Amino acid sequence: MKRLIHTLLGVTVCLATLSACNNVETKKSKEMTNHEHTDNKSAYACPMHSEVTGKQGEKCHICGMDLKAVNPDNANPYQVQLTSFPQNIEAGKPTKLTLAIKQNEKNVPLDISHEMKLHVMVVNEDLTWFHHIHPEEQADGAHAVTETFPNGGKYLIFSDFKPTGGEQTLNKQEIEVQGKNIPLNNDISTKYVSKVDGFTVTLINGSDFKTNKTQHLEIAIEKDGKKLNENDLQQYLGASAHIVMIGKVDKEFLHIHPVSDKRFPIFAQTHIEKPGVYRMWAQFKIDGTVHTADFTVEVAEGKKGENEEKSHAHQH
Template identity: 35%
Template sequence: MSRAVALRLGAFAGALALAFGAAFAIGTNVDPIAAAAPEKPAGGMSEMGGGHGEGHSESGGQLPGLAVSDAGYTLAPETTFFTANSKTVLRFQIKGPDGKPVTGYTPTHEKELHLIVVRRDLSGFHHLHPTRDAGGTWSIPFSFTAGGTWRLYADFQPAGHAEPLTLGTDVNVSGLYIPVPLNDPASSYSVHAYDVTLAGTPVAGKESELTFKVSSGGKPVTDLQPYLGAFGHLVSLRSGDLAYLHNHPTQHAEVGMKGGPEIKFGTTFPTAGTYRLFLDFQHAGAVHTAEFTVDVGTDGKTIVPPTALPTETKPHSHEEGAEHK
């Protein structure tokens, strides 16, 4: 090897060393949990509308439910390994910025904390309300209905914190795993003795109004009962990464009031894509869940017209735990 070639190779190696050194220095200063803050939409519009769960984040602007930690708070399950169809107890804590379990909460939708459990293929949806002991541990009896990876969401507002938070984490369930494909987009769903239709023109990045209409036996249901301070409770999950949207209906409801047949929500889908919507409503003392698959674009297409009513084939639960200790 000539002296000139050796000098050139030496200089090249030195440059590579400097480049890798700089990359390492940058990489070690990046928070592995918080995402980079995205640019704010034009006009000051938040990424998610409709009230609770409007894309709140103090650790980089990621959408709700995508991170196990946000704003200094962390969702900490007691275990992340379970067996399908086995009775167990879900236990977890919310760790605060000081690393200790949180024991003070501001109720939202009449509860200190809402726990959403769903398999990653968006089957097996459960909306639960666990109980908290004096030490800050939440618990509720639960049985996972099938093997696979399941997502847990904790939706809550710490006392003294300005905004609600939604944290998410995965747990592993051993057992038979058979993927359940999403239903095709439709504007009608049948659950138990109820038919629910959905109308609206959702547009990605813009506030949209969604209207659900509940009927039974071909007649409108006009005596819906309040559930969590409203006549309906809507959870929407984006297919793929399972980003979480938790929206408010436009009408507040209190004990003794009657509602229906329409339940309206104002919501903003953050991006174009496929979403799974879970509507909880209460009638005759029982809570029911209607599910919809919605394709959201950028051109404001109307939700597909009613077709044959898909019927409920997956389990739902709305379990309540014992009173707080």
């Protein structure tokens, strides 16, 4: 009898020990799972300001853009199918461009971002011609627009969009346009002053552009001897203006939306990662007309952390 009691007690102790071990392992497993989930969720950064990081759903405090997944496992791949009619694009003739944003071979719905579902910037290879267009949504969910290219040669098409439930996405494609390639303006030397439609537009700090720091874009506008302020401008795409920068060599693309500043009618902040020559186009709207000023700046290599500052700007 005593031997039976000892045997039963031994089995009970073993079962209790096994149960405790299983509970410890289960607890560890849950802790590891939660830790990994937290790490993935926080791996997000601004597509224009890589130094700005945070969690999914948060926005960049500099430009207001949604933070994008840094970890490729979190990113949703989207394909942009570009077709043209006629198929052979000729300079000087209207061409219908159709862009279909797809995932798993299906058109995906797009959210409105800065008043439009799809922003398309078209430039020629030497960055002397720029056009910002907004294709219209079609019944099948694709987007179409008619464009006329001034010259033959290679063109770059940058598409900026935000799929519903996805991240803000930038896509770049190249097309060939048939016809003579007559240089429109080969001079893209440093240019801080642009005269357009009677306006004199000046990039005040154009000679101070550097990498590795939060870069200000300070733009003044004058007409008939009068300096304009932000109140003289109409809202364009949800902001006081619209700015694009593209690198001459690698075609680095920066899509910039200004924020309010009482000193300048157009003021923005960005972070330029690569040095070199950049072309810039600033678009602003007055009396219902959109005007486009162009600049050329040379971005110098800045020291890490040089003149870094925390931005107090809010989303427009």
